Amino acid sequence: MEYFHKPVLLAEVLKQLRCTNGSIVIDCTLGGAGHAEAILDLITPEGFLLGIDQDIAALDAARVRLARFSQQNFSLVRGNFSELDRILAEVGLYAIDGVLFDLGVSSVQFDRAERGFSYRFDAPLDMRMDQRQALTAFDVVNAYSRGDLTCVIKEYGEERWANRIAAFIIKARQNRPIATTFELVDVIKDAIPAPARRRGGHPAKQMFQALRIEVNGEIKILERSFRDAIKWLRPGGRLVILSYHSLEDRVAKNVINDLSKGCICPPGLPVCTCGHMPQLSVVTRKVVRPTPGEIAENPRAESARLRAAEKL
Structure with missing residues (x-):
């Protein structure tokens, strides 16, 4: 591309x-x-x-x-x-x-599915702007505590359902790691009540923004x-x-x-x-x-x- x-x-x-x-x-x-x-x-x-x-x-x-x-x-x-x-x-x-x-983040980073920045493509949870760094979105989603996840989602995503999303992530990853963008999107959709999902844009938009900012220390x-x-x-x-x-x-x-x-x-x-x-x-x-x-x-x-x- x-x-x-x-x-x-x-x-x-x-x-x-x-x-x-x-x-x-x-x-x-x-x-x-x-x-x-x-x-x-x-x-x-x-x-x-x-x-x-x-x-x-x-x-x-x-x-x-x-x-x-x-x-x-x-x-x-x-x-x-x-x-x-x-x-x-x-x-x-x-x-x-x-x-x-x-x-x-640049448009190309969003549009390259393998970078894991976008909820529009199924890809590994990555989101690193610098591929040399160790921390990825996978690490944040699967290793952060519920409290830390809530803080990241609330502060960087300004997401009103931050605590609920964090709780659903913790529950989902007990069975197996959340490895891809689409897997995370499914968890977010389950966490946000249906009436709230029908308002505004994509339900995962704010969560993905929060993850990107946290991963890259923006x-x-x-x-x-x-x-x-x-x-x-x-x-x-x-x-x-x-x-x-x-x-x-x-x-x-x-x-x-x-x-x-x-x-x-x-x-x-x-x-x-x-x-x-x-x-x-x-x-x-x-x-x-x-x-x-x-x-x-x-x-x-x-x-x-x-x-x-x-x-x-």
Whole structure:
């Protein structure tokens, strides 16, 4: 299957990054290089892009897509953006003009049945973005306690039936391990009362989202990674974050708002004593969302939210 990446909010991403010839940009979530290709068109021939992804299939596809550019203008690294400090030091980049985070899972990962991300295909419970890591969705489903499962499903899936689903999983796995996506879907359908199943989308959607986030540690690494990226931005450099989940967006919003604060002294003090200085200026006062036209063309863009900030 071709690793095709249709970039979400592309025009807005380019606008907020303010890419020009000579810019140095990091794409922390390269995917199929849809955003990266458009960025390189703007920053070459003098600019440089560093693309990071933990999925080897994404990197292989990106090399093909970016083959028309000079090797002097880009470098691709297999890794996780939580390792940004190490990666940038090894590459030798110390002053960046723009950083892009396009969070979530790519369409290709969903559409490749063998990756186990989707409830639409029967496949082993995997869900690893980085095939080198040990923890899989099988491990979470079959080894976590009822309490831990409930927490994962409730926090990351925002599923109202989290405790009931966890109880049904514990009962089902007493007979034999829950090994495939369809086996898990059957358990979820049994756990959710029929009237609730008839409302909204697929009954397994929120559970599969929760598993994917837990397996890949998606939420846990965000705050530190955003703050690390900001350290490397030169004054005037831009941070752009695309999120697809309320938890991701909340972390992005909180980090940007926290680092854009000035004085943090207790209210009522006549003179500031903290000396706290803001590091960022908020660029997008309101979250930016796709237009109806983009959603019609690319339905998976519907949940996208974009936030941007500038280094002071």
